[in-house]
Amino acid sequence: MDDVEVFPIQYITREGKKDTGDAVTKELSLTVILNSRELVTLLCSPTNLNYLAIGFLASEGLLGSKAELKKIIVDARGSVVRVQTQEDKELAGGFENKRLIASSGGRSTSFHSAAGAPGPVKVESRTRVSAPEVFTLVKEFLRRSSIHRTTGGVHSAALCDARNILLFSEDIGRHNALDKIFGECILRDIPTDDRIIITSGRISSEILLKVARRGIPILISKAAPTDLGVRLASDLGVTLIGFVRGERMNVYANGWRVEVNGK
């Protein structure tokens, strides 16, 4: 695989040491250039860089739809993505001057800094999902996280309906994994209404906002949310499911979308 490399290591136990090899996940420094302006450098896994760049721009409110795109060029070494849009929008107030550093995967958002993307609108979708469907989706999601199993170093994200995983992505950053999904949706005209997002990572305020901004009604994580994540999910109409482990889960907000025993 392109995104892992085997390194020589010493494997040590109480008994002694052994020279062996270990598959290590790759990390790339990717510069995104929007209409000749160097916008940002993302540390990421070296796959689907076009999806990552487009998803990032959409999450930051710098790109609305595929129709606004003129050209995307990923350079041969894969360390620069150049995006040209039909109109060279003014960067939303302060994108270049404000710095927001997230707990994990820093992003500048309108919620936190009044720069960038438009604020999310309450998600009104009436879609529901049953508890067994959630357990089955998460089981399949974990099965697909193959790099994670090999190297222990990446996050995964998926777009699903109640029965199937539609898109799947992996990245060393949980924000990047999600942006790759959204970038793919934009470039391939895949709708996100009434869909489900599964993520391997913690649900912080920024992850919740990113998902709400795409109008997604149900967000599922293996991990825990933060208090801001829970509050925003309640306010923005997102069903927030965390700590899915085997056949148990916690529903933190908008539980009416989760059917239990047919109710």
Place this chain on the structure above:
Amino acid sequence: MDDVEVFPIQYITREGKKDTGDAVTKELSLTVILNSRELVTLLCSPTNLNYLAIGFLASEGLLGSKAELKKIIVDARGSVVRVQTQEDKELAGGFENKRLIASSGGRSTSFHSAAGAPGPVKVESRTRVSAPEVFTLVKEFLRRSSIHRTTGGVHSAALCDARNILLFSEDIGRHNALDKIFGECILRDIPTDDRIIITSGRISSEILLKVARRGIPILISKAAPTDLGVRLASDLGVTLIGFVRGERMNVYANGWRVEVNGK
């Protein structure tokens, strides 16, 4: 505890659902103001905000030592930290204009963006640690990660010598947990030479650089490194130990500092 809050949740299994409560970790949006200039907003856990602010400034190369500090004020609501220094250093070239977004906990570093902190110097310390000492330290480290056990939502970091954990911190961000350690070292005059850092998080290039910049010779993680993390550890003379699980570990770089069976 101040950094968790119990939320009402629905606990769902195949059998049915139950209304109960779950302790959720808090997330704070902290603005750091340096000499009247709004520098950055960090998403973090709401504890030891003075350590976090000072550690962040040091990691960014904006603060060298305690002697440069004039005043630190954490506002009553805990959402702003104001730091005044003796001299109002010019921000290192481009700190405000460059945006680096890390895979997890974006930071602007000299390595990636030529802004900010001075480049790290090769770590020359002759300190060693034995394999049983590593296993014992990590065991104690996991025991101390009490919030993590309760809420599943935080990272931990610790400063150690070969026998004891000297400082311990927790935060929703792995970068923040480490910056809190370094901020405490600066404010309390605790030396970091010949010490060991343990982190619960993945070792990316930025974590490695942050640790090397403080002259720390041994870095231990429960989790995996990235390829850039391994390469930088080799180049900068840092002993990099990953995937410590029970009495097994992988040594990725500079294994000569790890004693096995007295050798």
